[in-house]
Amino acid sequence: xxxxxxxxxxxxxxxxxxxxxxxxxxxxxxxxxxxxxxxxxxxxxxxxxxxxxxxxxxxxxxxxxxxxxxxxxxxxxxxxxxxxxxxxxxxxxxxxxxxxxxxxxxxxxxxxxxxxxxxxxxxxxxxxxxxxxxxxxxxxxxxxxxxxxxxxxxxxxxxxxxxxxxxxxxxxxxxxxxxxxxxxxxxxxxx
Amino acid sequence: xxxxxxxxxxxxxxxxxxxxxxxxxxxxxxxxxxxxxxxxxxxxxxxxxxxxxxxxxxxxxxxxxxxxxxxxxxxxxxxxxxxxxxxxxxxxxxxxxxxxxxxxxxxxxxxxxxxxxxxxxxxxxxxxxxxxxxxxxxxxxxxxxxxxxxxxxxxxxxxxxxxxxxxxxxxxxxxxxxxxxxxxxxxxxxx
DNA sequence: ACCTGAACACCGTTCAAGT
DNA sequence: ACCTGAACACCGTTCAAGT
Numbered sequence: 001x002x003x004x005x006x007x008x009x010x011x012x013x014x015x016x017x018x019x020x021x022x023x024x025x026x027x028x029x030x031x032x033x034x035x036x037x038x039x040x041x042x043x044x045x046x047x048x049x050x051x052x053x054x055x056x057x058x059x060x061x062x063x064x065x066x067x068x069x070x071x072x073x074x075x076x077x078x079x080x081x082x083x084x085x086x087x088x089x090x091x092x093x094x095x096x097x098x099x100x101x102x103x104x105x106x107x108x109x110x111x112x113x114x115x116x117x118x119x120x121x122x123x124x125x126x127x128x129x130x131x132x133x134x135x136x137x138x139x140x141x142x143x144x145x146x147x148x149x150x151x152x153x154x155x156x157x158x159x160x161x162x163x164x165x166x167x168x169x170x171x172x173x174x175x176x177x178x179x180x181x182x183x184x185x186x187x188x189x190x191x
Numbered sequence: 192x193x194x195x196x197x198x199x200x201x202x203x204x205x206x207x208x209x210x211x212x213x214x215x216x217x218x219x220x221x222x223x224x225x226x227x228x229x230x231x232x233x234x235x236x237x238x239x240x241x242x243x244x245x246x247x248x249x250x251x252x253x254x255x256x257x258x259x260x261x262x263x264x265x266x267x268x269x270x271x272x273x274x275x276x277x278x279x280x281x282x283x284x285x286x287x288x289x290x291x292x293x294x295x296x297x298x299x300x301x302x303x304x305x306x307x308x309x310x311x312x313x314x315x316x317x318x319x320x321x322x323x324x325x326x327x328x329x330x331x332x333x334x335x336x337x338x339x340x341x342x343x344x345x346x347x348x349x350x351x352x353x354x355x356x357x358x359x360x361x362x363x364x365x366x367x368x369x370x371x372x373x374x375x376x377x378x379x380x381x382x
Numbered sequence: 383a384c385c386t387g388a389a390c391a392c393c394g395t396t397c398a399a400g401t
Numbered sequence: 402a403c404c405t406g407a408a409c410a411c412c413g414t415t416c417a418a419g420t
Contacts, residue, residue: 107298153344
């Protein structure tokens with residue numbers, strides 16, 4: 001038998017995710033990743049077809065992480081408006097901890113770097129369920145999308161530094177999610 | 192007197208914007224821009240400090256374009272809910288015509304490439320005014336931010352291919368903006 | 383079988399030398 | 402006074418040759 005791999009795909013993805021946060025997408029070079037896992041750049045191509053695939057794997061890993069956080073934040077049985085609130089806040093915490101990963105997931109660049117629909121679907125299951133319980137089976141998908149769009153847009157603006165006119169951003173977020181959840185629940189009540 | 196410039200900053204920015212849409216941010220290289228305006232790459236540094244500055248100028252130009260479109264879509268005196276609807280649709284049209292520029296503006300990367308607050312402020316003046324007329328002076332800023340967050344988030348998800356479960360995306364957008372405008376107007380009515 | 387140095391075709395950027 | 406070739410320090414990626 002011959003040389004066992006000196007590194008592994010999970011190790012590579014983890015190192016890549018760390019580099020992504022510390023140096024942005026530009027800092028995520030094959031050479032830097034290789035150095036972080038203790039090999040030379042060409043060896044990475046034993047585990048990954050090219051850099052775009054590595055970026056995609058990092059995005060998918062981040063998305064799975066986010067999905068797990070949403071599950072914890074809004075466990076089964078939580079009152080749905082409260083669950084939506086908790087999920088939105090969990091998304092915002094995720095974005096603060098991993099801003100570059102957030103951007104990768106919600107504003108991906110080249111096609112080849114986008115998370116697979118499968119991974120994306122699993123990550124959104126919690127919010128979809130909340131949407132259905134909040135707005136009814138019929139409008140559940142629309143409700144989940146509306147909240148996701150608003151929250152991710154708000155957070156993207158925040159990360160982009162769009163909220164320079166002070167105003168209390170924390171309060172605005174809380175205000176928005178509450179009002180949105182009420183409006184969507186109101187729709188279900190047939191008002 | 193000596194050699195006049197063989198190109199100009201506006202020409203460079205325009206060529207850059209074209210390359211951005213045709214080849215993404217990766218296709219926007221100094222060499223490609225130089226070729227497009229008929230000089231060699233080093234000459235660009237007479238007009239621009241570095242690539243990040245060029246990217247920023249392209250983003251600012253796109254933002255000004257967007258601001259002008261919003262003005263046209265929601266002229267002074269339009270009924271505010273209708274104006275908000277028109278502005279949201281104008282943003283979506285902009286994103287479809289210039290997806291890469293949209294991403295640059297709403298999900299910028301490195302600090303140095305972000306539009307200046309000044310340019311951003313001017314571009315949002317129309318929506319801010321609509322927000323104030325919709326939700327009152329007090330809550331106008333919050334209302335404008337809420338609609339902008341929702342619309343930009345929705346469109347970013349759309350561009351990212353997040354709406355694979357069909358559903359009628361056009362209808363969902365129309366539904367969302369109408370409901371949002373109503374909810375924000377309701378807030379002003381003190382309900 | 384994995385790992386590597388060397389190589390290739392690119393980048394962004396600088397700068398001395400041309401006109 | 403703008404323009405350029407040449408150069409430098411980087412990239413991503415391939416591949417023959419090492420172990």
